[in-house]
Amino acid sequence: MRDKLVGEIPYLRRFARGLARDRSRADDLVQECVERALTREHLYDPSRNLRTWLFTILRNLYLNKIRDERARPVVSEAKFDDLLAAPPGGSQFDVVLARQVLTAMEALSVEHREVLLLVAVEGLSYRETAEIIGTPTGTVMSRLARAREQLRIQIEGGPRSQIRRVK
Amino acid sequence: MNEAEGIDDLTLQAFLDGELDRTRAAEVEAWLNAQPAHKARLREWRAHDQVLRAVFDPILTEPAPQNIRAAAHMAASRFFAAPRQMLLRAIAASLLLAFGATAGWLARGHFAVDAGRGGLTATIATRAMDAHMVYAADLRHPIEVPATEHEHLNAWLSRRVQQHIAAPDLASAGFSLLGGRLLADGGKPAALFMYEGPNGKRLTVLVAQNIGHRVADPKLSTRDDLKAMSWTEGPLMVAVTSDLGSDRLRGIGEIVSTSLKGKG
Numbered sequence: 104m105r106d107k108l109v110g111e112i113p114y115l116r117r118f119a120r121g122l123a124r125d126r127s128r129a130d131d132l133v134q135e136c137v138e139r140a141l142t143r144e145h146l147y148d149p150s151r152n153l154r155t156w157l158f159t160i161l162r163n164l165y166l167n168k169i170r171d172e173r174a175r176p177v178v179s180e181a182k183f184d185d186l187l188a189a190p191p192g193g194s195q196f197d198v199v200l201a202r203q204v205l206t207a208m209e210a211l212s213v214e215h216r217e218v219l220l221l222v223a224v225e226g227l228s229y230r231e232t233a234e235i236i237g238t239p240t241g242t243v244m245s246r247l248a249r250a251r252e253q254l255r256i257q258i259e260g261g262p263r264s265q266i267r268r269v270k
Numbered sequence: 271m272n273e274a275e276g277i278d279d280l281t282l283q284a285f286l287d288g289e290l291d292r293t294r295a296a297e298v299e300a301w302l303n304a305q306p307a308h309k310a311r312l313r314e315w316r317a318h319d320q321v322l323r324a325v326f327d328p329i330l331t332e333p334a335p336q337n338i339r340a341a342a343h344m345a346a347s348r349f350f351a352a353p354r355q356m357l358l359r360a361i362a363a364s365l366l367l368a369f370g371a372t373a374g375w376l377a378r379g380h381f382a383v384d385a386g387r388g389g390l391t392a393t394i395a396t397r398a399m400d401a402h403m404v405y406a407a408d409l410r411h412p413i414e415v416p417a418t419e420h421e422h423l424n425a426w427l428s429r430r431v432q433q434h435i436a437a438p439d440l441a442s443a444g445f446s447l448l449g450g451r452l453l454a455d456g457g458k459p460a461a462l463f464m465y466e467g468p469n470g471k472r473l474t475v476l477v478a479q480n481i482g483h484r485v486a487d488p489k490l491s492t493r494d495d496l497k498a499m500s501w502t503e504g505p506l507m508v509a510v511t512s513d514l515g516s517d518r519l520r521g522i523g524e525i526v527s528t529s530l531k532g533k534g
Contacts (some may be wrong), residue, residue, distance in 0.1 A: 111344050113404040114336075120329055137341040145400070160478055167329055178318050186325050197321070206323045223319040224326045246278050251283065251315050258318070 104144055106239065107153050108137065110220070114154060121220040122165045124183050124209070125162040155227070158235045162217065167214070183209060183268055200258075207257040215250035218243055277301055282308060285428030286315055308529035351441040398453055398476040398509030401462055402496060405451065406472035406511075412464050423450050427477075433505050435477050437463045438529035443522050445473050473512035475526055480507045486522060490516055498522040502528050522532035 115136060119129035139160055140147070147156055153234075184206040187198065208216060214236075219230040229247075233240045277298060284290050285298040295390045377466045405412050413424040417437075424436045430452055437447050445465035453476070460478035467473060478501050488501040499508035499519050508530065510523050 104343075112334045112338060112342065113332075116330040116332070116334065117326050121326060129418075130338060133334075133337045134341045137338060141342075146403070183325075200317075201321050201325055204318050205325060208322070219322070220326075224322050229284075229287070244283065248279050248283050251318065252279075254318050255311070255314050259314070 104124065104147055104149070104153065105141070108140060108157075111154055111157055112137070115157055117189065118158055118174070118220060118225060119161055119165070120186070121208075121224060122162070126185055133162060135164050135193075150233065155231050155235055159220070159237075162235060166213070182234055204254065204257045207254045210257060211250055211253060215246055218246045219250040219254075222247055223242070281310060286312060286319075301414070303353065311393055313499075324490070342354065385392050392479065394455075394476070394509050395489065395500040395505045396493075396513075398474065398498045398511045399491070399496050400498060401455075401476055402472070402474045402498075402511040405462065406474055412423075412472070414451040416449040417447040419449075420447075427452065429448070430459040431461050431477065431479055432459075433477075433479060435461055435506070437523065438475060438526045440465055440473070440522060440525060442470055443518075443525060445522070471514070473514070473522065476509045477530070480505050480506045490519070490521070501527070503527060506530060 112133065115133045116129065119132045119136075120126065122267055123129040123132055136157060140157055143160075147153070185206060208219070211219070217236060218232055221235060222229070223228045227235075227241045229243050233243045236243070279289070281294075281298060281516040285295055302312065362415045403440065415426065415525060417423070420437070427450055428435045437450060441449070448464045448466050450461055450463045454463050455476070457478055458481070462478060463475040463477070465473040465475070483505060484502060486500070486502045486507075488499055489496045491500065495513040496511060497513065497516055497519050498509050498511040499522075500507070501523070502508070508526060510519060510526055512522075514522070
């Protein structure tokens with residue numbers, strides 16, 4: 104587990120950034136997650152995917168953190184800004200669209216944002232995602248659809264999207 | 271909208287995410303060719319997913335900051351640079367044969383934690399919390415010997431721990447004894463008593479031999495929601511673990527202490 108853990112750090116950092124948005128907050132979460140995973144190694148079932156186990160720990164840490172913060176006077180909401188500070192090179196990358204997508208991501212609730220991150224960015228299956236967030240697969244699917252539609256409506260804007268919305 | 275074909279938003283999305291089997295995916299694809307509006311919507315979803323990946327993927331190749339590498343590295347070196355702990359692990363492994371797989375699994379947990387730091391009560395508290403996490407969460411087999419075999423339970427655990435031990439009566443605090451089990455605690459047999467309170471809340475009392483009769487005052491340790499009250503009681507080391515408030519736990523600790531004094 105310890106050998107493999109180091110290889111999971113990049114994925115933990117990516118998921119943490121999507122959750123916490125701010126870089127240093129995200130990295131603090133990853134550090135805590137690594138420490139916790141090592142002291143709880145005995146709770147790790149080797150037949151289980153290491154990444155989903157680690158993601159579960161990381162997500163719980165994040166949820167505890169925002170719950171604690173809500174109890175206190177709130178600090179201003181973190182933004183994804185620094186992700187756009189150095190946009191990846193290449194003409195394929197549309198900075199305007201990227202900014203729109205990230206702004207729309209910031210507007211999503213945690214429960215919608217996390218499923219979109221796990222499926223679209225981390226490439227996990229619905230089943231793995233359900234395991235991490237502790238819900239049935241059906242809940243993952245409906246939250247994901249909701250997240251994608253909210254993103255689409257906010258980026259497209261206007262009534263055209265409203266009309267086309269199914270359900 | 272598309273009830274006739276059974277293709278709704280969730281199906282369309284499952285198609286995008288590669289969650290459909292081949293036959294169903296082909297059906298959706300054929301259907302989409304006649305549905306330009308849905309096809310366009312699908313294209314937008316896909317485009318947004320691609321943007322998200324383009325934005326987040328570069329994080330994968332960033333060098334991890336020092337604090338994270340230190341966390342991973344420090345724990346690893348603590349583990350490998352401690353031959354004494356390796357020896358203890360070997361002892362634990364042999365005890366595994368005697369005490370069954372679950373006890374061995376627990377023993378692994380003991381040695382994953384640095385047992386050399388934080389004093390006597392801190393280490394027993396850590397082990398007590400590990401034991402609580404493993405066994406109190408087990409709804410079906412939390413114990414080996416049930417409270418209905420009270421006499422046998424006390425006699426058996428006293429013999430194995432080589433100290434006279436009787437399960438404390440915590441009825442006055444609203445907790446009833448479920449039973450007990452034998453643990454491999456730091457390479458020595460220890461007794462774990464399991465109690466259940468209102469709403470199925472679990473409380474455990476770990477009793478181990480106090481080798482060398484060291485003395486430690488009651489100390490409260492916490493780990494997330496769990497709290498452990500630990501101290502030495504003459505020839506015994508004791509830890510009471512639950513997710514109660516610290517005042518409640520301290521009160522129960524006093525009952526346990528009085529009870530063990532009376533019988534020990």
